[in-house]
Amino acid sequence: MKDIFDLEVLQMIDWKAFGYPERNGTDSTFWLGTAGAHTPCHYDTYGFNLVAQLAGRKRWILYPPEDTCFLQPTRIPYEESSVYSRINFEKWAEAVPDIEWTHPHVVELVPGDVLFVPRHWWHHVRNEELSVSINTWIELANEDHEAQLQESLVKFIVAHTSRNLPTDVLYELLNPNEEDMADADLDEIQNLVRCTLKATSAANRKNTPEDISELPLLSEPWILPVACSQLPRLDPEVKKARFDEDHAEVDALDVIRAFSHPRVIKIVSQILQGE
Numbered sequence: 001m002k003d004i005f006d007l008e009v010l011q012m013i014d015w016k017a018f019g020y021p022e023r024n025g026t027d028s029t030f031w032l033g034t035a036g037a038h039t040p041c042h043y044d045t046y047g048f049n050l051v052a053q054l055a056g057r058k059r060w061i062l063y064p065p066e067d068t069c070f071l072q073p074t075r076i077p078y079e080e081s082s083v084y085s086r087i088n089f090e091k092w093a094e095a096v097p098d099i100e101w102t103h104p105h106v107v108e109l110v111p112g113d114v115l116f117v118p119r120h121w122w123h124h125v126r127n128e129e130l131s132v133s134i135n136t137w138i139e140l141a142n143e144d145h146e147a148q149l150q151e152s153l154v155k156f157i158v159a160h161t162s163r164n165l166p167t168d169v170l171y172e173l174l175n176p177n178e179e180d181m182a183d184a185d186l187d188e189i190q191n192l193v194r195c196t197l198k199a200t201s202a203a204n205r206k207n208t209p210e211d212i213s214e215l216p217l218l219s220e221p222w223i224l225p226v227a228c229s230q231l232p233r234l235d236p237e238v239k240k241a242r243f244d245e246d247h248a249e250v251d252a253l254d255v256i257r258a259f260s261h262p263r264v265i266k267i268v269s270q271i272l273q274g275e
Helices: 007-012 065-071 141-162 167-173 176-183 186-206 236-246 252-259 262-272
Strands: 029-033 038-044 048-055 058-063 082-085 105-109 114-117 122-127 131-138
Touching (some): 038 065, 065 122, 141 176, 141 262, 186 262
Antiparallel strands (some): 029 131, 058 105
16 A cells, blocks of 8 residues: 555544554555455465455455365465465355365455455455455564575576576466566575574574564454355365376476475475474
């Protein structure tokens, strides 16, 4: 918001009701979209999120971190701090995606609602009509150190591999807002890895628990009613057939996807820290 609004408007945004009196429009993002506009299912690697609905209706489908393996996480298309699901939620349009074993939480935001999105919760967001909302991401200093190291490692892999990819493959690898990654300064990214590794190792040595006083105090009146459903399990033979079909061929993006998978990056970060 700081890039498009003047100071008077920025100061009108007030998050103090949720425990953050110092945050205003300068620390917020403005979202405007027509009916049907949507965000692919993903989770944010840093902090947690507060979302305020100003106009229109917006549907959120959320999944807890324990559902991650069923949502097929991927770093392609690459975007800083976003882990996407390979599942196309728009195939279901109005329905809740029929994904085996998962526990979706569904809520429709209307003007005046504020939604708390916990750390690493998956979310798919879709406008039911012309919609305006704002949000603010709250950092979690101790936990975000590890995430920053892992993000720098993914950036290292993507920056190096993108130098040798044809244009059509590069188009699939990078989100539009990351299209300059193919020309990124490799020494600068390598230095970023060193810095985040040093910061993470130092934070782990301190082993200081997160200060819970920094978290928002959400009492019962603030909690929105959420529809929660537990979906039926898929037959194992059907599951295997789908897996075989999806992995019939392997290309360059599949290899990059495997090397940048969150599980792999986590192991690499642990090895670099001597664990």
